[in-house]
Amino acid sequence: xxxxxxxxxxxxxxxxxxxxxxxxxxxxxxxxxxxxxxxxxxxxxxxxxxxxxxxxxxxxxxxxxxxxxxxxxxxxxxxxxxxxxxxxxxxxxxxxxxxxxxxxxxxxxxxxxxxxxxxxxxxxxxxxxxxxxxxxxxxxxxxxxxxxxxxxxxxxxxxxxxxxxxxxxxxxxxxxxxxxxxxxxxxxxxxxxxxxxxxxxxxxxxxxxxxxxxxxxxxxxxxxxxxxxxxxxxxxxxxxxxxxxxxxxxxxxxxxxxxxxxxxxxxxxxxxxxxxxxxxxxxxxxxxxxxxxxxxxxxxxxxxxxxxxxxxxxxxxxxxxxxxxxxxxxxxxxxxxxxxxxxxxxxxxxxxxxxxxxxxxxxxxxxxxxxxxxxxxxxxxxxxxxxxxxxxxxxx
Amino acid sequence: xxxxxxxxxxxxxxxxxxxxxxxxxxxxxxxxxxxxxxxxxxxxxxxxxxxxxxxxxxxxxxxxxxxxxxxxxxxxxxxxxxxxxxxxxxxxxxxxxxxxxxxxxxxxxxxxxxxxxxxxxxxxxxxxxxxxxxxxxxxxxxxxxxxxxxxxxxxxxxxxxxxxxxxxxxxxxxxxxxxxxxxxxxxxxxxxxxxxxxxxxxxxxxxxxxxxxxxxxxxxxxxxxxxxxxxxxxxxxxxxxxxxxxxxxxxxxxxxxxxxxxxxxxxxxxxxxxxxxxxxxxxxxxxxxxxxxxxxxxxxxxxxxxxxxxxxxxxxxxxxxxxxxxxxxxxxxxxxxxxxxxxxxxxxxxxxxxxxxxxxxxxxxxxxxxxxxxxxxxxxxxxxxxxxxxxxxxxx
Numbered sequence: 001x002x003x004x005x006x007x008x009x010x011x012x013x014x015x016x017x018x019x020x021x022x023x024x025x026x027x028x029x030x031x032x033x034x035x036x037x038x039x040x041x042x043x044x045x046x047x048x049x050x051x052x053x054x055x056x057x058x059x060x061x062x063x064x065x066x067x068x069x070x071x072x073x074x075x076x077x078x079x080x081x082x083x084x085x086x087x088x089x090x091x092x093x094x095x096x097x098x099x100x101x102x103x104x105x106x107x108x109x110x111x112x113x114x115x116x117x118x119x120x121x122x123x124x125x126x127x128x129x130x131x132x133x134x135x136x137x138x139x140x141x142x143x144x145x146x147x148x149x150x151x152x153x154x155x156x157x158x159x160x161x162x163x164x165x166x167x168x169x170x171x172x173x174x175x176x177x178x179x180x181x182x183x184x185x186x187x188x189x190x191x192x193x194x195x196x197x198x199x200x201x202x203x204x205x206x207x208x209x210x211x212x213x214x215x216x217x218x219x220x221x222x223x224x225x226x227x228x229x230x231x232x233x234x235x236x237x238x239x240x241x242x243x244x245x246x247x248x249x250x251x252x253x254x255x256x257x258x259x260x261x262x263x264x265x266x267x268x269x270x271x272x273x274x275x276x277x278x279x280x281x282x283x284x285x286x287x288x289x290x291x292x293x294x295x296x297x298x299x300x301x302x303x304x305x306x307x308x309x310x311x312x313x314x315x316x317x318x319x320x321x322x323x324x325x326x327x328x329x330x331x332x333x334x335x336x337x338x339x340x341x342x343x344x345x346x347x348x349x350x351x352x353x354x355x356x357x358x359x360x361x362x363x364x365x366x367x368x369x370x371x372x373x374x375x376x377x378x379x380x381x382x383x384x385x386x387x388x389x390x391x392x393x394x395x396x
Numbered sequence: 397x398x399x400x401x402x403x404x405x406x407x408x409x410x411x412x413x414x415x416x417x418x419x420x421x422x423x424x425x426x427x428x429x430x431x432x433x434x435x436x437x438x439x440x441x442x443x444x445x446x447x448x449x450x451x452x453x454x455x456x457x458x459x460x461x462x463x464x465x466x467x468x469x470x471x472x473x474x475x476x477x478x479x480x481x482x483x484x485x486x487x488x489x490x491x492x493x494x495x496x497x498x499x500x501x502x503x504x505x506x507x508x509x510x511x512x513x514x515x516x517x518x519x520x521x522x523x524x525x526x527x528x529x530x531x532x533x534x535x536x537x538x539x540x541x542x543x544x545x546x547x548x549x550x551x552x553x554x555x556x557x558x559x560x561x562x563x564x565x566x567x568x569x570x571x572x573x574x575x576x577x578x579x580x581x582x583x584x585x586x587x588x589x590x591x592x593x594x595x596x597x598x599x600x601x602x603x604x605x606x607x608x609x610x611x612x613x614x615x616x617x618x619x620x621x622x623x624x625x626x627x628x629x630x631x632x633x634x635x636x637x638x639x640x641x642x643x644x645x646x647x648x649x650x651x652x653x654x655x656x657x658x659x660x661x662x663x664x665x666x667x668x669x670x671x672x673x674x675x676x677x678x679x680x681x682x683x684x685x686x687x688x689x690x691x692x693x694x695x696x697x698x699x700x701x702x703x704x705x706x707x708x709x710x711x712x713x714x715x716x717x718x719x720x721x722x723x724x725x726x727x728x729x730x731x732x733x734x735x736x737x738x739x740x741x742x743x744x745x746x747x748x749x750x751x752x753x754x755x756x757x758x759x760x761x762x763x764x765x766x767x768x769x770x771x772x773x774x775x776x777x778x779x780x781x782x783x784x785x786x787x788x789x790x791x792x
Contacts, residue, residue, distance in 0.1 A: 048615075068554075068611065068614065069517055069519065069554050069614075070554075070613070070614025070615070071519055071552050071554075071614065072468065072552065072613065072614055073614055074470070074471065074613055074614050074615050075470065076615075077614070077615070117698065118695070118696045118697050118698060118744075119698075120698065120742070120744060121465055121698050121700060121729060121742045122729060122730070123465065123467055123729045123730030123731070123740065124730070124731075125730070125731055156467050156468065156731075158465050158466075158467075158729075158730070215464065215465070215466070217466070217468065218464065218465075218466025218467065218468055218469055218470050218473070219444075219466070219470050219472075219473070299514070300514045300515070301514050302513065302514060302515075302516065302517050304517060333517060333518060333519045334518070334519030334520065334521070334552065334554070335519070335520075335521055335731065335732070335733045335734045335737070336731070337731045337733075338731045341731070344519065346516070346517045348514075348515075
């Protein structure tokens with residue numbers, strides 16, 4: 001990490017990148033982190049420019065410092081990752097009219113969001129995290145968006161439990177093994193839908209945790225984040241949380257769409273993906289420091305960050321200020337938002353002048369500890385190694 | 397309430413109010429509720445216009461429908477109530493430089509927000525509610541802003557516990573009975589500061605619950621809501637949560653500022669306030685319906701709302717669809733954000749065609765039940781009577 005930081009700093013000062021510091025940028029987003037400041041795309045012009053790194057029109061990351069100690073991630077700071085173009089805004093004009101086709105149940109039918117709202121309502125907090133979050137820390141430099149830590153956020157989702165919908169339609173048919181959700185993106189004419197369609201299958205065993213969400217953090221779900229309706233799969237990587245979901249089917253087999261069959265799979269560096277490689281499903285225990293990031297004054301300071309249990313509940317988190325030689329238990333902040341939420345943490349320490357490498361290491365409720373290094377895989381998915389997520393801070 | 401609704405409806409249709417429906421207003425904010433649509437004041441131009449009722453430049457209320465089932469209230473929907481003009485935006489330019497004077501401790505001194513951040517960090521959820529929320533339902537028509545239900549929101553505050561600051565300064569001096577916070581508003585020249593200054597005293601017994609907050613829902617606290625630093629007093633009415641706090645003192649006596657001495661007091665209708673009347677401090681158990689509000693289709697629907705225990709924890713909430721004759725226990729939604737948060741609730745019912753009066757009634761953890769009617773007081777403060785908070789819905 002310190003190499004990466006140094007490289008960035010050098011690159012920055014050599015002026016090879018045009019470091020346009022977004023207006024209003026705070027100390028939380030140090031200039032040395034400033035990527036070439038691309039403007040926010042129109043469809044998310046309402047985001048907080050100072051809090052975001054714009055990798056491309058389809059990929060925006062929350063700056064590490066802007067994650068701070070937020071128990072939840074505000075709408076204007078949540079990352080964006082789209083596999084294909086966002087549908088036309090007309091689909092959120094009359095949100096209640098959006099229609100979802102439900103299959104694999106005894107009485108399959110289409111149901112509108114308006115009717116879903118009459119069936120039941122639930123709110124669940126879950127971490128939304130892109131499978132490739134942490135890819136930038138891979139030694140083998142995988143292609144794809146160079147996410148650091150900010151392709152993740154914690155969100156309060158409100159909607160109807162999928163279980164309630166399935167029950168209202170007579171229950172599942174026999175033999176189903178997956179919940180398969182299909183996104184409402186438009187596939188450009190002339191292209192093979194199987195190549196582009198966002199259709200993901202997750203094991204039917206987790207059906208009871210899935211929520212069909214129309215609201216996020218107390219507001220209607222924005223189009224950019226999957227409104228009018230999103231299939232939220234708590235504890236599962238972002239790609240499984242299908243946006244603008246237009247079809248949900250309980251199925252015997254996984255989708256044969258490319259995004260399921262061969263993309264988002266964990267396979268060895270230099271290899272080729274097959275449907276037999278593990279799919280990017282359940283998330284693992286993970287944490288990272290959010291402050292300080294570059295410099296601080298000698299003496300008392302608070303090391304803060306966020307930690308998640310992934311598909312499991314978080315048990316605790318430790319912080320080291322000497323690059324992992326010694327560890328101290330950090331304090332978990334704020335209310336426990338539940339099994340699939342993240343938890344900000346803080347550890348007060350006194351640091352003398354000099355360079356200090358700050359790292360954090362979370363443990364889940366099955367005593368699984370965040371590993372020092374995550375085994376590399378071709379696409380750089382699911383990286384939760386604590387060492388590369390550390391930061392080296394100059395106390396002066 | 398049905399009378400109030402009918403009156404509004406009549407007034408509306410008679411065209412005595414110019415019902416300019418804000419662009420983008422959803423079904424959640426029915427036209428019959430539309431006040432004369434004043435534009436958002438410049439300093440809160442970033443609020444969601446469709447979600448707000450603008451009573452004046454200093455008083456903005458969240459629409460009942462926009463409260464919905466939000467566990468927390470997003471920044472762009474939270475109400476505004478200012479006693480005096482908002483300070484110049486320059487005070488949030490360098491947030492960490494804001495200085496707080498601390499007195500009534502053994503080592504009194506000024507401390508910056510930057511230094512406060514090194515002492516400790518905590519996050520607490522609490523309901524911010526204006527003392528006058530519900531005033532519009534008073535029979536005796538008190539003067540002041542005619543708040544209905546939306547001068548309230550639930551917020552995740554992040555800052556340093558006041559206790560930590562007091563300990564860092566050697567502890568309290570002897571004999572203190574109050575925590576007195578002073579706001580950083582500028583008092584116009586020529587006016588008596590005692591008439592205008594926002595200086596509130598709360599009992600020192602609750603010191604350990606107070607947080608000096610610099611962030612709200614994961615973002616820096618906006619100027620409009622008291623940034624760079626706010627004294628957050630969980631469970632206590634809004635006015636005690638001093639904005640842009642520039643001084644906190646542990647004191648032997650209450651402030652003699654008007655806002656403490658004679659304003660925000662509960663006294664009989666037609667009477668005159670004295671410092672002996674009860675101050676608007678701890679909030680009481682309360683709830684209200686947020687959907688449906690005007691009309692719905694016959695058959696299944698979800699009655700939703702929000703409920704708070706006030707200074708106590710919430711124990712539960714019941715809903716009646718027949719104006720309070722019979723009651724059913726509602727389901728509390730989402731994670732429990734703690735003692736001083738509110739909790740959205742839902743009750744699924746089947747309603748036949750016709751008019752139905754929906755009311756809700758919350759109970760706190762000391763078995764205190766929201767009363768049918770709250771005893772009237774001159775200023776219409778602290779109204780938590782369930783009957784007037786009900787809505788009459790036309791199922792057709």
